[in-house]
Amino acid sequence: xxxxxxxxxxxxxxxxxSQQGIEDLASRLGYSTSQVxxxxxxxxxxxxxxYRDSLRLDKAxxxxxxxxxxxRTIASQxxxxxxxxxxxxxxxxxxxxxRQYRQALRLKLRHNxxxxxxxxxxxxxxxxxxxxxxxxxxRLYRQPHNPALSMLKAWRQHAKGTESLSERLKRxxxxxxxxxxxxxxxxxxxxxxxxVSQSEAQGIPIPPSFRLLKVPSQQQACVTVxxxxxxxxxxxxxxxxxxxxxxxxxxxxxxxxxxxxxxIMMRLPVKKNR
Numbered sequence: 001x002x003x004x005x006x007x008x009x010x011x012x013x014x015x016x017x018s019q020q021g022i023e024d025l026a027s028r029l030g031y032s033t034s035q036v037x038x039x040x041x042x043x044x045x046x047x048x049x050x051y052r053d054s055l056r057l058d059k060a061x062x063x064x065x066x067x068x069x070x071x072r073t074i075a076s077q078x079x080x081x082x083x084x085x086x087x088x089x090x091x092x093x094x095x096x097x098x099r100q101y102r103q104a105l106r107l108k109l110r111h112n113x114x115x116x117x118x119x120x121x122x123x124x125x126x127x128x129x130x131x132x133x134x135x136x137x138x139r140l141y142r143q144p145h146n147p148a149l150s151m152l153k154a155w156r157q158h159a160k161g162t163e164s165l166s167e168r169l170k171r172x173x174x175x176x177x178x179x180x181x182x183x184x185x186x187x188x189x190x191x192x193x194x195x196v197s198q199s200e201a202q203g204i205p206i207p208p209s210f211r212l213l214k215v216p217s218q219q220q221a222c223v224t225v226x227x228x229x230x231x232x233x234x235x236x237x238x239x240x241x242x243x244x245x246x247x248x249x250x251x252x253x254x255x256x257x258x259x260x261x262x263x264i265m266m267r268l269p270v271k272k273n274r
Contacts, residue, residue, distance in 0.1 A: 002043055003208050004029060005039055005040050005042075005043040006043075007211075008025055008040055011025055011028065012048060012051060012055060013055055015052075016055055016059060016078055016079050018079065022048050022049060036048060051187065053093075054186060054187050056078040057089060057090055057093040058183070058185045058186075059252070060074050060075070060090060062183055062252035063077065063078070064102040065101075065102065065106060065109065066249060066251070066252045067249055067250070067271075068249060068273070068274075071098045075087075086098070105183070109240055112237060112240050113233040114233070122237055122242065123225070123230075123237060123242075124223070125221045125238065125242055127246065128219070128222050129217070130217060130218060130220055131217050132214060132215065132216055132217040133214075134195070134200075134215070135194065136169065136196050136206065136210050136212055136213075138161065138192065138193055138210045139189055139191050140158050140159060140190045140191075140192060141189050142188035142189070148178060148188060149229060149231065152176055152190065153228060156170075159209065161210055165194065165207070169194040170194070172195065173258055173260050174192065174194055174258065175194075175215065175257070175258045176192040176257045177190065177191040178190050178254055179191075179254045181232075182235045182255075191254075193210060193213075195258065215256070218253070219269070219270050219271065220267040221238050221242070221243060221250075221270050222265060222266070222267050223265070223266045224263060224265055224266075225264050226264070227264070235266075235268060247273045248271065248272055249270065249271060250269065251269045253269040254269070255269075256269075
């Protein structure tokens with residue numbers, strides 16, 4: 001049952017700007033709407049509609065904080081056809097108006113974690129254009145008292161079905177898409193698994209809890225880090241100082257972390273300022 005509801009949760013994330021309802025989701029899964037509502041709430045503690053609302057408002061928070069998009073444009077991209085309805089829903093969820101939230105979070109993220117800390121030097125980053133890639137990923141959800149970075153370190157222990165992966169994939173390059181970084185969220189989730197070649201993607205066996213994901217082509221700020229623990233400070237430095245100095249901003253899309261036993265690469269999707 002959980003694998004089916006995980007697919008339902010991913011469908012909700014992928015259709016935040018759509019007006020498709022739970023009836024469409026139920027039809028896709030082959031269940032009645034009442035079955036989907038009941039089973040989804042058993043897994044995630046919320047109805048599908050309430051969960052999608054929380055996803056929409058978390059996405060709105062990221063766009064308000066990280067991008068120069070207007071509040072009206074953000075409302076539309078998050079599935080709200082009415083600007084006033086968006087503002088009311090946002091204030092109920094975040095206890096601030098969209099404008100107040102934007103001002104407060106930008107002020108909070110303005111702190112450079114590398115200032116006044118002895119010889120600690122800011123990270124070196126490059127803006128690169130990545131090609132589209134394939135990955136075989138499963139989805140992990142935040143657990144109480146288990147931070148996202150801890151889950152990444154032991155992702156095979158948290159994920160179901162990893163024993164079905166080939167030894168080559170287990171030993172190869174792993175990618176994680178962290179959907180809520182750098183902002184906290186009640187719906188924190190990570191897609192993680194091995195990067196696969198295009199030829200592998202066409203015929204690879206897919207365990208029930210995994211899916212084949214196309215990681216889109218995009219511009220990214222790329223930083224090689226020594227450990228996963230560095231990532232929060234690196235992201236904050238890029239947002240508050242590194243990217244503005246190069247006339248870029250983060251897009252609010254999922255932070256990507258790729259690693260092998262020899263290297264950890266952090267990739268933050270970015271866009272040039274107009």
